[in-house]
Amino acid sequence: EPEVTQTPSHQVTQMGQEVILRCVPISNHLYFYWYRQILGQKVEFLVSFYNNEISEKSEIFDDQFSVERPDGSNFTLKIRSTKLEDSAMYFCASSPGLDTQYFGPGTRLTVL
Amino acid sequence: GESVGLHLPTLSVQEGDNSIINCAYSNSASDYFIWYKQESGKGPQFIIDIRSNMDKRQGQRVTVLLNKTVKHLSLQIAATQPGDSAVYFCAEIKDNQGGKLIFGQGTELSVKP
Numbered sequence: 001e002p003e004v005t006q007t008p009s010h011q012v013t014q015m016g017q018e019v020i021l022r023c024v025p026i027s028n029h030l031y032f033y034w035y036r037q038i039l040g041q042k043v044e045f046l047v048s049f050y051n052n053e054i055s056e057k058s059e060i061f062d063d064q065f066s067v068e069r070p071d072g073s074n075f076t077l078k079i080r081s082t083k084l085e086d087s088a089m090y091f092c093a094s095s096p097g098l099d100t101q102y103f104g105p106g107t108r109l110t111v112l
Numbered sequence: 113g114e115s116v117g118l119h120l121p122t123l124s125v126q127e128g129d130n131s132i133i134n135c136a137y138s139n140s141a142s143d144y145f146i147w148y149k150q151e152s153g154k155g156p157q158f159i160i161d162i163r164s165n166m167d168k169r170q171g172q173r174v175t176v177l178l179n180k181t182v183k184h185l186s187l188q189i190a191a192t193q194p195g196d197s198a199v200y201f202c203a204e205i206k207d208n209q210g211g212k213l214i215f216g217q218g219t220e221l222s223v224k225p
Contacts (some may be wrong), residue, residue, distance in 0.1 A: 004155075031211050042217050043156060043201065048210040056210025091155050098211045100146060104154035 002026045004104035006092050012110045013082055021077045021107045023092030032075045033093040033101060034067065036060070043091065049075065082111045124222045131192045133219045135185040135202035142204040146213070147176060147187045151198045159187070160199075189221075197223045 005024045013019050025032050034046040047057040047068055066078045075094075079086055087110050093101040125131045137145075143164050148156035161183075162169045162176045169176050175188040185202050199218040205211060 033211060033213075035213070043203075043213075043215040045212045045214065048212060050210070056212045058212070091215075093155075095211060098207060099144060099204065100158055100161050101211065101213060102158060103148075107156045 004091075004092055004094055004102055006107050009105065010108045010110070012112065015084055016081050017025070019079050019082055020107065021079075021090050021092075023075045023077075023104055024093030025075055025092065025103075026037040026096075026102060027073070029094035029096050029102075031055075031095045031098065031101075032069070033095075034069075034077045035091045035093065035103075036073055036088040037088050037091065037106075038088045044053060046077075079109075082112050087111045121217070122220045122222065125192050125225060127192060127194060127223050127225050129192055131187075131189040131196070131221060131223075133187045133189075133200050133221065135187075135216050137183050137185060137202070137204055138214075139204065139206070139214075140180070140183060141206055142208045142214075145176070145178060145185050146203045146205070146207040147174075147185075148201045148203060148215075149196075149198045150201060150218070156201060192221075192223050194223045194225055197221055 032049040035043050037043045045058050047061045048055045064080045068076050071072045089106040090102045091106045095101040146161040147159040150156045160171045160174050160176050161176050168203045173190045177186045199220045201214045201215050202217045
């Protein structure tokens, strides 16, 4: 069964550093998403991406964040200058249409 | 505003019993609802979904009920098993919001053997 995959599983970085979180969505899906989950809290939407452009983003997704689909398979989330409060689990998801989204296992980002 | 919330943060059931997890939502314009299961250290796993034009949908051991009159969503798990222990989230989508899923807080289901 196809799955969304994410790398790395855990990323530790210093405050102010740039990080890139990587995702490989399910191959025939057209919509891609990033969510985050701060420890013990609910999952929060960051951004959705379709047809090589952002279709929706939340207020969390400020100028420090960017997404890219550099080739036909990868989908990345970049945080330019990490802050302590960026520490969270980051989940990538994909969907064939605007319906059920399938999530990856997540990347735990720890900002020191 | 938009919000999806859960009535109970924790639910403890005996193995073999049926479980009912509830969710209240405030956005009557939502088009689609999904239940996800999240085990510790893992991503949300799709369980079952329902469109706003439906009242009930059944899957394997799970049933989702949607009551649009009172904006209430429930997940019923039949013959609950220890492997069902997890946090359960309801989530909603509006069709014109680029697939943005709005998640509730989550209910932790604990199944006692």
